[in-house]
Amino acid sequence: MGKVRNRASVFGGQRTDEGPPVQMNVFGAPMETSGLIISVHPFMPEQNSTPGELFFECTLFLYSVLALFLQYLNLYKTLWWLPKSYWHYSLKFHQINPYFLSCVGLLLGLRVTKCFWKTITEVVAKLSLNQGQFMQSCLTVFEYAFVKTPMMTMVVTSFMFSFTKVWNDFPMSSVMQFFVPLPFYAYIFQSELIHKYRRVKEAIWIWIKGGIEITEVVERFCEPAPQSVDHESTAHMCSQHPAQIREEIAILTEDLYHRFKRCFFAGLSTAFLSIYLPCIFAPFKTNLGMSQKILIDSVWEYELFTVVALTSFSLYITYLLPLNYIDLLHRAAVHLGxxxxxxxxxxxxxxxxxxxxxxxxxxxxxxxxxxxxxxxxxxxxxxxxxxxxxxxxxxxxxxxxxLCKGPCTLVNLLCIFEGILIAVQFWMLVLTTEWQHICTLVLLMFANYLLLAKLFKDKVFLSRIYDPSPEDKALVEQLKNELKMH
Incomplete structure (x- = not known):
């Protein structure tokens, strides 16, 4: 994957503060300069509204926690609304296992923890620039001694303590359900795992010889899998050479496939942890040790699992396919044919x-x-x-x-997908009669409403770029003139 990223720079220019990497008119005729076609594509303004990775992971974590809470509401609901009910709360809190809840919460927050680790590394790296050796050593000590080590110690010890309690309280068949996502992860991301294994093995060998410090080994173990294309810093270059165009398409296809794999696994894992596991770990005995069985509506659980999985998939794919990335795919498809x-x-x-x-x-x-x-x-x-x-x-x-020949094809597909998902949830809401189902669907539909609004805004933006009105053309010319002045 590392080699692929270097190859991407052959036809991708790095964006700098001076302006775009190539000169572009809005709707001029194609011109040829040294084998490159200039001014084929419309001018795309810079997009600064893309949320950061940490913000997005926190948003997805909050959605998964909401889904987990609603699942507990469906499993441990009471008859509090009846006139002669002796339940004063909407949930049977005494049946909720706090240790299992801790395990699931820590697993749902795993991506947030990894992203926070990565953010700390980037911040320390920026602070260490142009600093002396002593200052860099102090920052490294602060990074690991006061931030990363306490954070990881707290997370690992909390999970191990809670998992031990769950191991003792539930049968082995239920505990083994925690490990179900691992073979799916190994199958989906086998190439990334092999790449990381080779990098960590190489780092350990160099550390044994004294070539690097142990912190470098830890960083290589914790670093995420590299992507072939960094859409924030890579710009499309128009080429007349078919081999270069096909090479660009190969890199973009591999990167798009990798992003879909991440979205697919994120959707399944979120629904598995927040919807499926609470059903498996329902209490099978009372506090006095007597056997009990909680009635679970299997059809409703299947429907809820599907809704949460598809919504999590939509959240992730909307984040991983921003406007500038979709525009990059379209520009490459224009040259491909x-x-x-x-x-x-x-x-x-x-x-x-x-x-x-x-x-x-x-x-x-x-x-x-x-x-x-x-x-x-x-x-x-x-x-x-x-x-x-x-x-x-x-x-x-x-x-x-x-998929990419039209500038709005991918966005239209995502809008249709979100519209169908909202329509299905609304139809489920019309057919349901139980109060906990109504609360669940109403709260979960808000995420889909926001996603549909965001996608529709992106569709309008791309439509005005590629099919502009006279007012839009005047605005683009004004933006170009401002860029030239700066």
Whole structure:
């Protein structure tokens, strides 16, 4: 993955304070300069409204805690609303196991803890710049002795103490449910785990030889998996070379696939910890040791698990696909183009069709090529360029172009997904009659409302960039002039 990130800089420019890495007009005709096409894409203003990683992880943690609370409300509800009920509270608090609740809370906050660790490392690294050796050593001691070590000690000891209590209070079949996400995580992120294992192994070997300190080994063990594209600092460069375009698409496809994997696992793990595990660890005996069984509505639990998993997936994918990243994908798809498979009854002569060669230049729209297996493809380029650099019959190229050929295609898909999810929850709310189900659906739907509003705002923003009105064009020119002045 580290090599992939270095390759991304071949066609990605680093943004600086002086302005964009390339000169761009709003809607000028394409120009050629040293093999690069300039002014193909519209000018995209800088977006400073993207929340930080720590803020987002805290938001997702609060949503998961809300889902956990609502699940407890569904499991341990009382009949407090009846006139002659002897329950004065809405929950049977005496049946809630505080040690299990502690374990689940710590696991739900694992990503927040890792993000906080990463933030501390970045802050100390910034403070250590242009400092002397003594000051850097003091900052390192403060970082580990007063912040990281107490934090990790508190988290690990709290989890081990609570998990030991859970181990003693519940049967082994229930305790083993804690480890169910591990094989799924290993399967989904096997390439990232292999990469981290090699880095940690290399660091330990260098530390044994005295080449680095133990803090470097700890940092390599705790560091997150690197991404192939940093959308905050990478800019798209228009190229006329098909090999460079296909290389860019390969990197972006790998990065997009990695982001979807993170979103998928985040959604499943959040629903597993906050919805599924509380059902497994329902109390099976009273305080006096007598057997008991809590009635659980299985159909409702399946529905709630699905709603929480899909909402968590939506939260994560909205964060990992910001506007500048979606725009980067669209600009790459404009240069990629695609091929359509021709039928056997096509009027194009098979003898006159040339064979496709990866070393050929860009193919104009409407040209026909033939592969070695005698399949023929028609070039279908974008309206901006009308050229195709994709490989005929390549499934990844075809899928990437269809997803990203329109500037709002991905945003529209996310809006449709959120709209369907809200409609399903509203229909569940109409059909339900129990008060705890009503409270659960009403509170959980707020997150989807906010997500839909955010996505719709992004859709309007991209639409005005790529299909602007005269007022929008005047505003963009004003922004460009301000950038030139600064």
């Amino acid at each position: 695609t091929w359509e498979l021709l039928s056997e009854t096509s009027r194009v002569s098979r003898e006159m069709t040339p064979l496709w060669n990866p070393n050929d230049g860009l193919h104009p729209m409407g040209s026909v090529v033939q592969l070695g297996d005698e399949r023929r493809f028609l070039a279908v380029g974008s309206a901006e360029l009308g050229t195709v650099a994709a490989e005929p019959g390549n499934f990844e190229h075809t899928t990437f172009y269809r």
